[in-house]
Amino acid sequence: MRPLNTLIYLNYLIFPRRIRCLTMLAARLHGAYDLSVEDVKIPRIRKNWVLIKVDAVGICGTDKAFYKGTYRLFKKPLIPGHEICGKVVEVGKNVPKDILDKKVVTEINITCGKCWFCTHSLFTHCPYRETLGITVDGGMAEYVLTPYRNVHEVKLEPPLPGSNIAILGSGNIGLLSLQVLKLYSPLNTVVVVHKNSPKVIFTRKLKEDYVITFEEAMELKKKITPEGEGYDYVVEATVALKDCL
Template sequence: MKVLVLHKPGDLRLEDVDEPTPKGNWVKIRVKRVGICGTDKAFYKGTYMPQKLPIIPGHEIAGIVNDVGNKELEHLVGEKVTTEINVHCGKCWYCLHGMSSHCPYRQTIGISIDGGMAEYVLTRADLIHSIEGLSWEEGAFVEPLAAVIEMLEMHPLNPSSNVAVVGIGTMGLLSIQLLNLLGSNVVAVARADSPKRRIAEKLGAEVMTFEEALDFMKTHTPEGHGFDYVVEATGSPKGLEMALNLVRPRGVIAAKSTHGSDVSFNYTLMVVKEVKIVGSRCGPFEKAINLLRKRLINVKNLVTSIYKLEKGIEAFEKSFERDQIKVHLIP
């Protein structure tokens, strides 16, 4: 089968390898769509390293169960599915306390074991979710949407909260939609010349520059002291400092960037303002699938380029262009 293999930063190759064979309670998925996410891009740039090299990246996966490891799983063959990415042990303290994504013995698809930028990928049967009723395009958004839902699971918002979403890439645009569903007052922060601005406005956000947002909060937030909740989704090391300046005292910053770079910010201001910085990543797949099935979240306009797997290197390079939101690969 054809796969994309990352050997080191900047060294991505299209290769032919043997198809994997599922064993035990594992299944083989024929990949129909896989997204390039911020983590994949950081691996490619070298700012964030996967847990093994070489590796087949990719964890935003939609496909069909093609083969199974034992007869008890044969009913799954032909199912239209996506997969969670953390192959946890189920026995450790973290797993037993509902934090399986932090299992110290986990393997992570596309990060520590081979992922979905391939014709086939292996996953454990208990990690798959049916995506019947969704397009392949929508199915490949389940994982990132679940990650956005998780930020609100970690720190729920009151209705009508004042929210700033800093950065209008995939995570930012998904956040805008989810926050609108909750009845939040959403401002999106982006560069004045951002080519994604129109999409953010179409999704219901008032878009402004960082400087404009600072002025806006002086007249549109309590005592002019900032937003209740700030989503940092810039994918840039500078994003946290921007979020810190926008959040109100005792407000919350939802940290969503995985750029892999060290970050410098005004630590004293964070302490004086008593700000909570809440990181979050993997989230509830069934909630994400439900929102997509009900068409409450629109991802159609978020896919800006689609490439065949054979053009994977070109696709990665394309993903860094400013007008790109989500680049998908089709094996």
């Protein structure tokens, strides 16, 4: 056996959890309308980070703006994608091993965790913040590396038949959530919008009883849950909750 092959074989035996391939496929954006699928190195694990095998990644309006050149690229080439779902396949030495093989979603902001803003839970104000898929490589690849504190295990089961669900907001995320929830029939789903929003007219075209104002939602809650327990599930899809008030 040649020395290189021997080294790879030993690596397989000693580190069974380590990704054995050295490269992965990734979509890389070099400039406006210049996107290609390329072989790149798989990111090396860090002590407080996890490596995720990507199952799915959403295409955000930001990704579209980068592709069309509406937004300038902060990094060239860039692997875009910050709406990521996948399975943890490798962890750093400071990360609990029980997260391995778990399905997770990721946060977009990679923060220092030490500055005044981070220690006061104002993570989006961190002056040292990096942004997954925007200033650093993201999830439009076979694997993505992210801090352990940025992942959230996906534990929720599909809603039970007959559940009462409120979606706060009627933008892209709110309306896409409605379309997904309509697949889990029968459910009692409503979309809550601002009473003066022009979206009231537009979204009511989907189905008359799907779209209601905040005031109507409160009245409906009293009607369907007279003891005050409220909705079984709430999808928060607004920039700020005041948008629905």
